[in-house]
Amino acid sequence: MNRRRILAVGATVALAGCVSYPGRDDPPSSEDLVRDAIETRRRMTNLQARRTMTVETPDETVERTERIARKPPAKQRIEVRESTDPDVPVGAVTVTNRATTWEYNPSTAIVDKQYHPNKVDTDRTRLVLESLLEESRLGYEGSEMIDGREAHVIETKPPTDDIGPAISLVVGETTFVVPLRATGDPDAMDVTRTVWIDDEYRYPIKERNTVSIDGETRHELAVTYTDLAIDVGLEPGTFTYDPPNDATVVTDGRKxxxxxxxxxxxxxxxxxxxxxxxxxxxxxxxxxxxxxxxxxxxxxxxxxxxxxxxxxxxxxxxxxxxxxxxxxxxxxxxxxxxxxxxxxxxxxxxxxxxxxxxxxxxxxxxxxxxxxxxxxxxxx
Structure with missing residues (x-):
C-alpha cells in the first residue's frame, strides 16, 4: 500500500491495567505517570479502540479514523473507517501477525502480502515511553477530560542537542518522519510532544506532536483513542486475513x-x-x-x-x-x-x-x- 509518511500507521496511545488513587490531593509527578505507563505496557495483553489521527500543516488538514486491535508486540489489525487521505482510503486494511503482514488498498484492489517469519519484534511503544522518561524534559500541565475520562497532561521536550534538520517521531508501532528541509533555520525549530495519561488506568489515551519554526506551527500530529477495551479478549481470527475475491495479491519476502x-x-x-x-x-x-x-x-x-x-x-x-x-x-x-x-x-x-x-x-x-x-x- 502506498502510504504518505505524514500519517503514520501507529500511535503511542493505548490503555491497559488499572491503577487508581481516590482522594488524592496532589497530582502525581510527570515521571511517576510515565513510569506507571511503562509498567502497564509491560503487562498488557490486548487492546481494541477507535483511533482518530489528524495532521495539520499550513496548507492542509488530513484526518482518518480507524478501528484497531492489538496484541503487543507483534499482532495488530487496522481497518480504516473514515479518511480524507487519498493514499489511505476508507476500507484499507492492515493485518500483521508473527509471520506475515497483509496490506489491502481498495482503491487499487491490491493486497501486498509480506512474509517476515524471522522478524524480531520490539515493543516500540514501551521504548518510546522509556525514552521520554530518560531523555526528555517533562512538565505537568494539569488534567483534561478525554472521551469522558480524566487524563493528566504531560508536555515533553527533547534534549536541546537532539534537535536537527530532520526529526523521527516514534508514534506507536511505526516511525513518523517530519520533513523539515524547507522549514527554515533548524536552530529556530521547537518540537514538543504532549501526552495525556488516563488517571485510572495510567496509560496514554492521547498524544500530540508539534513542530514550530519561529513560533509558527508547521506540522502537528494528534492521535486520540476512544471506545477503548483492554484485556477483554479478541475475536478468533482477528490477526488472520482473507483477501477479497477481486483483489490481486502481490507477495514480498521469502515464504x-x-x-x-x-x-x-x-x-x-x-x-x-x-x-x-x-x-x-x-x-x-x-x-x-x-x-x-x-x-x-x-x-x-x-x-x-x-x-x-x-x-x-x-x-x-x-x-x-x-x-x-x-x-x-x-x-x-x-x-x-x-x-x-x-x-x-x-x-x-x-x-x-x-x-x-x-x-x-x-x-x-x-x-x-x-x-x-x-x-x-x-x-x-
Whole structure:
C-alpha cells in the first residue's frame, strides 16, 4: 500500500491495567505517570479502540479514523473507517501477525502480502515511553477530560542537542518522519510532544506532536483513542486475513517452509537435527520457523520463546547451514571448551559453530542467560 509518511500507521496511545488513587490531593509527578505507563505496557495483553489521527500543516488538514486491535508486540489489525487521505482510503486494511503482514488498498484492489517469519519484534511503544522518561524534559500541565475520562497532561521536550534538520517521531508501532528541509533555520525549530495519561488506568489515551519554526506551527500530529477495551479478549481470527475475491495479491519476502507450534512438527521438515535447549521456566515456546533461503544460504530453523506475562520479553535459538556472523567484529569468548562469539547492543547474542552447523542464541533483554542456554545445546 502506498502510504504518505505524514500519517503514520501507529500511535503511542493505548490503555491497559488499572491503577487508581481516590482522594488524592496532589497530582502525581510527570515521571511517576510515565513510569506507571511503562509498567502497564509491560503487562498488557490486548487492546481494541477507535483511533482518530489528524495532521495539520499550513496548507492542509488530513484526518482518518480507524478501528484497531492489538496484541503487543507483534499482532495488530487496522481497518480504516473514515479518511480524507487519498493514499489511505476508507476500507484499507492492515493485518500483521508473527509471520506475515497483509496490506489491502481498495482503491487499487491490491493486497501486498509480506512474509517476515524471522522478524524480531520490539515493543516500540514501551521504548518510546522509556525514552521520554530518560531523555526528555517533562512538565505537568494539569488534567483534561478525554472521551469522558480524566487524563493528566504531560508536555515533553527533547534534549536541546537532539534537535536537527530532520526529526523521527516514534508514534506507536511505526516511525513518523517530519520533513523539515524547507522549514527554515533548524536552530529556530521547537518540537514538543504532549501526552495525556488516563488517571485510572495510567496509560496514554492521547498524544500530540508539534513542530514550530519561529513560533509558527508547521506540522502537528494528534492521535486520540476512544471506545477503548483492554484485556477483554479478541475475536478468533482477528490477526488472520482473507483477501477479497477481486483483489490481486502481490507477495514480498521469502515464504517459509512452515511455522510450527512444536519442535517435533518442525523436526519433520528441517534438514538437520534440532537442539533441545534448556530455557528459563518463565519462557514458553511460541513457534518454530523453518525458512529455506537462497541455495548459498541454506535452511534456517528458529525456535522462538517468549514470556507470556511480559510484552516483548523473548529470546530465540537459530540453527543455520551457512555461517552468517563475522568473527572479526565480535568478541571471542569460550564456554564448555567451545569457541564462541558475543554480540552486544540492541540484540544480545552468542554465536558458535559445531561440525557443519551454525548456532545462535539471542535476546532483546539483558537478563536472558544466553551462555547457559548455549551450554545446554553445546555441540549436539
Amino acid at each position: 517459509p517452509l512452515g511455522v510450527f507450534e512444536s519442535r517435533a512438527a518442525a523436526a519433520d521438515v528441517a534438514p538437520y537435527d534440532l537442539p533441545e535447549p534448556a530455557i528459563p521456566a518463565s519462557y514458553t515456546l511460541d513457534r518454530v520457523t523453518v525458512v529455506e533461503k537462497a541455495e548459498r544460504f541454506g535452511t534456517t530453523t528458529t525456535l522462538w520463546y517468549n514470556d507470556p506475562n511480559v510484552v516483548a520479553r523473548e529470546l530465540y535459538v537459530a540453527v543455520r547451514e551457512v555461517q552468517r556472523f563475522s568473527p572479526d567484529v565480535l568478541e571471542e569468548i569460550e564456554f564448555d571448551g567451545h569457541t564462541a562469539y558475543r554480540r552486544d547492543g540492541r540484540i544480545q547474542s552468542v554465536f558458535w559453530t559445531c561440525d557443519e552447523l551454525n548456532y545462535e542464541v539471542s535476546s532483546l533483554t539483558d537478563d536472558a542467560p544466553l551462555l547457559e542456554i548455549a551450554s545446554s545445546i553445546g555441540c549436539p
